[in-house]
Amino acid sequence: MLRLDGVSKIYRAGPFGGRELRAVSGVGFEVNAGEVVSLIGESGSGKSTIGRMVLRLASVTEGTITFDGEDVSAIRSPKAYYRQVQGVFQDPFSGFNPIFAADRVFEMIRREYFPRVSRAAWRERVESALAGVRLDPGQVLGRYPHQLSGGQLQRMLIARALLLDIRLLVADEIISMLDASTRVDVLNLLADLRSRGLGVLFVTHDLSLGTYVSDRTVVLRRGRIAEMGPTERVFGDPLHPYTRTLLDSVPRLHVKWAERRDEERAGRTVCPFHDRAPGTPVRGDLAEPEKDHHVACAGPGACPAAEEPEFRQPSAKERV
């Protein structure tokens, strides 16, 4: 359904765009209908940029993003695209225009997509969408954003996306603002939607969440894919040292950092890309040591063959 091929994003910075900053380079993966793909990486790894490119909020510098075989950047009518592809972002407070009542986000959808639906019928739809995210319509409708909690706002944004008959949802850290009980509700909602064929691109830095919801996992590091494959393979048998470090950094109940054995902390020291077995298929920067499980070079420090790639995080001002 959604397919990324060699996608890169270069931000231009400095006077007259003299300097180049690579936020994403050569990323390719797919999201199929009824599949949750989690995009995992640390801050600045480019995961949100990928989400924004899929939503056409940032332009693609190199490579192509296709949805149902159609190049997303070349779409004539973004409106038809947004009817099928929606996003929910990390910071719910920023998602609402503070001077209008919060339910304006629903009204906007009605105005742009369903101008013929009567107000009464629309209200019914909104109420059922709100019920889907366990919100009491009476508590949130007609209120201003500053009168609602982050969790309520976040769930309203999810409800907003559900008002359209979407087939793909880009969920950028949507769970971070929710408390534990709501979190489960939203995850169950996602599971329910997935079973009805919704594809989800789940952008997160939270590994346990990623493992919990996703079918496939893409681990990003410095704008490149470090490792990707079925979630249970990537986390069950991580090939890339970075994935192992990520897994090790998840705090476990009843285990203190100091108590963990040294051999548990140290991973394998071979480069999964350069020290691969002969005959392993390679596509671009990724080797495929086992079926559908791709891995990149361990990178500078861990692999002698790797060069130091030039990399700097783009600042907020440069994210244009």
Added chain:
Amino acid sequence: MTGVRNALRVALRNGKLVAGLAVVLALLLTALVVPATIAYGPNEYVGPAAAPPSAEYWFGTTTFGQDVFAQFAYGLRATFLVGLLGGGLAAVIGMAVGFTAGYRGGLVDEILNMITNIVLVLPALVVLLIVNAYLGVRDVGVQALFIGLTSWPWAARAIRAQTLSLRSRDFVDLARLSGMRTPGIIVREIAPNMSSYLFMTFILLFGGSILIAASLDFIGLGPSQGVSLGLMLNNAARWSALHLGMWWWFVPPGAGITAVVGSLYVVNVGLDEVFNPKLREM
């Protein structure tokens, strides 16, 4: 439109807004209605020379026997006109340039910014001198046009900065995801967020135009006929009203300018509370 009615209800409960509007409307009414009720022109010599305020001449008369009240009423008219036209034109240009530069960014922003900065450093007074000498046209409309064309840059810069900060908020992205187009997003999402700011910009441009017009009048580049509050101040100063103790000559125009600009400012503070739901409750 319950939203509009609701906003109106909140607006009418706001003391600052109501008080400021009352003063502005009173002055505007004076400017519009009073000149029609006076049988003679503002520059006609009708009364005794240098008479203090009396029942007949409410604001007294000038050294030459002109009615100060008549001058004040006619002057207010010219002042409102130059403020409205000059300030309005500057506000329109400033908003167009500011919103476009701030929202589009990139090369468009750099070019518009360059133009803005050029106009900003243009010696407006010198240009006005030359244009005046060349055209020889002196009426309030032309004066307002030149004021409008030269005083927009700071407004454009301020609006650009605000737009730049609002554009990066998620609600702009969500509006795009809802299928809205750029002009719609600027008008319906970004502009309402800074509506009190825009109104303040207009008020400052309005007041600024009045003051620039007064200074132009003072150096002899004002309207060649008629009267304005600036021209009144200029005449009062030229004929030493201050030294002769003729306070009734310069106090009304000075107070008039202050009252117009000041009450608009109070309106602005009130509007801020109406527009911003957070301030409403405090």
